[in-house]
Amino acid sequence: MIGALPPALNDAPLVRDWLRLEEGRATLLTGRVELGQGAVTAIVAIAAAELGLDPEAIDVVSGDTDRTPNEGFTVGSMSISQGGAAVAWAASAARLLVLAEAARRLNVAAAELSVRSGAIIHDETTTGLDFLEVGAAVDLSVATADHGDPGRMPRAAELSRIDLPDRVLGAPFVHDIGGAETLAGRVLHPPQRGARPVTLDTEALAARPGVLHVVIDGDALGVIAANQSDVDAAISWANEQAGWQQEDAKFGDLRDFLGKRLETAGDTVFEQGDADAAKGDVVEVRTSRGYIAHAAIGPAAAVACWNDGQLTVDSSTQGVFPLRGALAKAFKLDTSAITVRHRAGSGCYGHNGTDDAAADAVFLARAVPGTPVRVVWSRTDEFRAGPLGAAMATSVRITLSEGRMSGVRVRVASPPHSSRPGTAGHPCLSTPARFDPPQAFPQMPDVPPNRGGGADRNAIPLYAIPHMRVEKTLIHDLPLRTSSLRGLGTHVNVVAIERGVEAAARATGTDPVAFRLAHLDDPRARAVIERVAGDGLPAPDASGAWGLGFARYKNTAAYCAVALRLEVGERLRVTNVRVAVDTGAIISRDGTLNQIEGGLLQAISWTLLEEMPLHGSGAGAIGWEDYPILRFSDVPDDVQIELVDRPDEPSLGCAEALVGPTAAAICIAAESFMGASLPEMPLTPARILSAM
């Protein structure tokens, strides 16, 4: 169902801003970009269903500052609910306008006409009129809001990903763009923020094999060569010679540092009743995690070219328009002088190094006007130079009264979860931050509550508890750059809340599943839990135990419950999983399942394996050996996913919904098996041993 007019229609009000019907083709223009989540395919399917065309008859342009609407960032699983809705509006307007013209030509009522595979139909017979031919004569420079009437989001036929064949068997990635004329470049990234190369002989660097240019601005330095191998060798040499001078920020043990910030009250972000006045037995849990890397398999990359004062950038950014704005600021250009085009990138789970790589390419390409420069980060850059998912800690204190939860206080301590390009009017790009003068980063705000919150995302329990207070302490004195990573605070917050609720259930002697259900009023919340654990969960066995986790993402999006069995041995492994997700109306069943599977497996990886090692006051991973992630042998043996279809409810994204419930189920299973409290993620064998 499509509710109010999507906000994107304010900035791009005309039908032709979204759709062109020219020369026998339909061209769809979307500001949403394909990040591997299937969003663009789903949007094409929506347009096809609304127009009555076959998807193959629709060309799509996505994320191009010269051509598409400005839809900001493709984030937060809102591609369908917002971007898809805008396209549904525009496509419905186009259909009605074209049918009105066809009705005029046929001298029948427009309401009697429909479109099937591009043919205009009247009384179940073809009229001989072709939708696209008639459409070419219709003026689409009219307001979508005046003509659109999409009603319910169309239930599109299952459509295979239109971009997938090329991604898997071809070479469409930003890494692959450009022929022999394209030069290779890389910037020398510091091992930690603020470190300066003080002993680097730049003349000797310029004389290294294959080096064409050494580009310098302040502390920022990069190399251009004819090919990637020569650039990589030159940058490795420069890194050895750099004599990095740095001041280590002293924060001691990260978990202790975070824990201390939980000892004092933070800013109240939500209050209901009087959490301090609630009297009774108290259970309290704490949960923390370290920094999490985006860790895409392909490192960040971009291509830039300056031509007669015009700059063209190919990037796998989540937001072509915000990146354009940030580049304009950093390089002192008018936005009209910059074109940013989205190109396929390796996995994107939030704000990774992609925008920084684009700035690197622009910085280097400025030295060779007219020639494109491609930047591909090294694996080490990918781990150390890009933003990280924030380390954070959350405490949950629950007051029990007569077998029920009567009060809860949630405290979150975390660095901010956003430093996207353009935040607070600053470029927020790593290399320009080292220019002379520096384009410094501002003190970052967190993501505001009306966008789901950042550190406090999912910090408000969905359970019916009369007295609640949620506090947040935003930490600005940790030196690592943090930004949005899948789910933001939801990972730690849901684990903390679910562990707290589990402990509360045990303290009252109630079955944890029944206890949850007894504190949930929303039938959709109850339904997902009942589907995975309605008959209770199996008891712990000799080698493992089951755990349950539940959350409604952002408390406004998809409902998700996960029950799983964790095997505890020399290594920890999730063996069996049951998932139930209610994501509203389902546009693409397989696309939804793909996102759920991915969310599940990534959450398992984060929770069992992942923590960025620290080196001084910077990220310490050099390669995958320092930052292991889930492998094929770690993948669960059995995964059962149930989608609760709600055709009359708005479509909600699901890519982040799995993060909290999966992690919570793992932690609860481990605690159930061990009979001990396990407050720190990841749950490594070493942490399990020390709990014994």
Next chain:
Amino acid sequence: MKRVKFTLNGAAAEVGVSGTLLAALRDELGLKGTRFGCGSEACGACMVVVDGVARPSCTFPTDDLEGKSVDTVESLGPPAAPSHPLGRAVLDEQAAQCGYCLPGILMSAKALLDRDPDPDDATVRAALDGNLCRCGAHLRILRAIERAAKEMRG
């Protein structure tokens, strides 16, 4: 300059020395389906099949290529109409999200299925343990390989 002669996807090919096979494929021969991931044999994104064995191309020296037979992901294509069961199965199962890791995974799978046409699940997983996937498409990838194996057995 010395040229190294080898067989690439069934056809005669040659490259100038010296460098990595990955660089030769991407930059000199224009076959960009093989991906750079880490440069240290740790992720499998650059996997190709050399004389029947899956090998990371990011460290494989072109000096050692003489007379060898190399297969890359391009041997499974073309994208619009894949010639190989693995290419078809990965699309039929929609077994990817971003797709970046898939060429390497498919080449590991090809080496496996060419020597063991009917591997059990544990064998497939073990053969793919050197290939990382960050999007979490593992379950689909395992299904796709099973499907391709079935088709290849006829």
